Amino acid sequence: MLPAMGVTVGADRPDVYIPLLKGKKVALYSNHTGLTKTGTHILDRLKADGIDVKFVFSPEHGFRGEADAGAHVGCMIDKSTGVEILSLYGKGKAEALSKVADVDVVVTDIQDVGLRYYTYYCTMVELMDKAIEYDKEFVVFDRPNPTAPMGVDGPVLDMKYKSGVGKLPIPVLHGMTLGELARMASGEGWLRNRKYSKLTVVECLDYDHNTRYELPVAPSPNLKSIHAIYLYPSTCFFEATPVSLGRGTDNPFEVYGHPSMRSGGYEFTPRSRQGATNPPQVNKQCHGVDLRSVPSDSLIARGVDLTYLIDAYNRMGAPEKFFTSFFELLIGNGRVRTMIQQGKSASEIKATWREEVKAFDCRRQQYLLYK
16 A cells, blocks of 8 residues: 555655765664555665665564564564564564664654554654664654544653553653654653754654544554544553453454443454454453444544443443553553542543643644644
8 A cells, every 4th residue: 555645754755864864874663664655665765765774673563564462573684675674572672772883873764653652652762762872863754643633632651650651751642743752752851861962853744733644554453444543542441451452353442342241232252363363352252332433533532532441341340350550551640540440430530631731732842843
């Protein structure tokens, strides 16, 4: 598939980035989403333009974007170019990151979805830290944030819960592109406690934060549609419960259910498949709810919506062991679990993070590149 029409992504602006990279040793952070408007991968494009790409860093799900969530991804050689691909999601991450010392500049070109717990930006932050440590340049080929129209919402991460699914003190929905987020991480001193002077963002053209940008390719195996991406800020929290969110079906993140849940009028059975080899409740019939008919406009307006999580909790009889410790890492604080257990509504809980979201929104304004 080709990138969505109307927006020019950073990877399609060689007039800007070639002068930045020519004659330098380059490391590329990318995966299957790094496509140009012709459908050519950015790695092939850089090599064709005479850029000396020494190696590629790949994130969670691997360079081809096919590995399960959280699965170990090994290193490999790209068959098309012969360039070594170094995994930053596995046991060899520290050794791979040390390779930043061997280049002049690190380039990021990857499609993020704008969620604090989506790991692509976390890996970018780790690479930026290494670039600072070794005094290297860092260039971001910017791409739209598909959840930017949903605004800024969700609790700001309490850094007590910093983890592999949360690296920065930002809300669940931060509303920024990777280029903007990199600028903020630098400007706020979140990178090794200092600002970073060697950062360049190759901006998108004909894009603003209200643009409804439908991704040309699934950014990870279980985000199969823009509708699923709009639900992701709300249904991802099921990852920290026994409830299935549809992994192992055709509609991950768009349905939820459990074998013991009081029926919501929908049944499904998760099966092992590529990208979900051992999904929660595998081979068990789940009773639950189908969210595929909820209009995208409604999902955008709601932002982070805990209604589904609370509904599943109540349908299962408010079990004591409903939440795992992973929940705090996803939601970003230690308050929300208790409020749900106390019977608070989704709107009451949302009100508790309203002021911190407002303060973050104010703070991020100076780093925005688009309206």
